Amino acid sequence: DSGVTQTPKHLITATGQRVTLRCSPRSGDLSVYWYQQSLDQGLQFLIQYYNGEERAKGNILERFSAQQFPDLHSELNLSSLELGDSALYFCASSPARTSGGEQYFGPGTRLTVT
Amino acid sequence: AQSVTQLGSHVSVSEGALVLLRCNYSSSVPPYLFWYVQYPNQGLQLLLKYTSAATLVKGINGFEAEFKKSETSFHLTKPSAHMSDAAEYFCAVSGDFGNEKLTFGTGTRLTIIP
Numbered sequence A: 001d002s003g004v005t006q007t008p009k010h011l012i013t014a015t016g017q018r019v020t021l022r023c024s025p026r027s028g029d030l031s032v033y034w035y036q037q038s039l040d041q042g043l044q045f046l047i048q049y050y051n052g053e054e055r056a057k058g059n060i061l062e063r064f065s066a067q068q069f070p071d072l073h074s075e076l077n078l079s080s081l082e083l084g085d086s087a088l089y090f091c092a093s094s095p096a097r098t099s100g101g102e103q104y105f106g107p108g109t110r111l112t113v114t
Numbered sequence B: 001a002q003s004v005t006q007l008g009s010h011v012s013v014s015e016g017a018l019v020l021l022r023c024n025y026s027s028s029v030p031p032y033l034f035w036y037v038q039y040p041n042q043g044l045q046l047l048l049k050y051t052s053a054a055t056l057v058k059g060i061n062g063f064e065a066e067f068k069k070s071e072t073s074f075h076l077t078k079p080s081a082h083m084s085d086a087a088e089y090f091c092a093v094s095g096d097f098g099n100e101k102l103t104f105g106t107g108t109r110l111t112i113i114p
Helices: none
Strands: A004-008 A011-015 A019-024 A030-040 A044-052 A053-057 A065-070 A072-079 A085-095 A109-113 B004-005 B010-014 B019-026 B033-037 B044-050 B057-060 B062-066 B071-080 B087-094 B110-113
Touching: A004 A085, A011 A019, A019 A085, A019 A109, A019 B004, A030 A072, A044 A065, A044 A072, A053 A072, A053 A085, A072 A085, B019 B033, B019 B087, B019 B110, B033 B062, B033 B071, B044 B057, B044 B062, B071 B087
Parallel strands: A011 A109, B010 B110
Antiparallel strands: A004 A019, A019 A072, A030 A044, A030 A085, A044 A053, A065 A072, A085 A109, B004 B019, B019 B071, B033 B044, B033 B087, B057 B062, B062 B071, B087 B110
16 A cells, blocks of 8 residues: 555546546655556656646646645546546655655546546 | 666566566666556556665565666566566656656566466
């Protein structure tokens, strides 16, 4: 158990819908990262937050957005869903904004868009 | 841009045999390199990390990796494979301060033959 929690574990929804994925980092970790894992794209970095502020952006679509709240939990919002958005979405956390720090991954949310 | 290349998307070894999973990196110095393991339907678990303190890095479950700058490699090894080692293994690289996101390789699926 990494200490990172993600809800829900599974999500099935229809095209065009909007969903929210939730992540609680390890106690004391200030950085939260979101990654997408799909068969065709592999593991891709989406976005990073540090202590409530956006820190870095990766290959995140404009239909996707995220935020980190004062209690440090984070939410990833996916809207106007398409079939290609079906994937595993991971959240990871790390203690601080320092070089070489390992990231601890949650169990993931499996999103299926039908 | 930083990247890692994993040679061999599938590797099969007999139980008790040497495990060798290959990873080559492309990065400015210093690279921070990681190996993660993903068991079916689970998140990613950190096996080990290289952050320039020592070129031979020991990780969990008997795995180790050697950083070779001249070969730009960070191969993962284990002297004797166990059935429980069957999983997908990812090599990853992160950058210096301000660029902490993980960039993953395409993964290597390890199968253990009884």
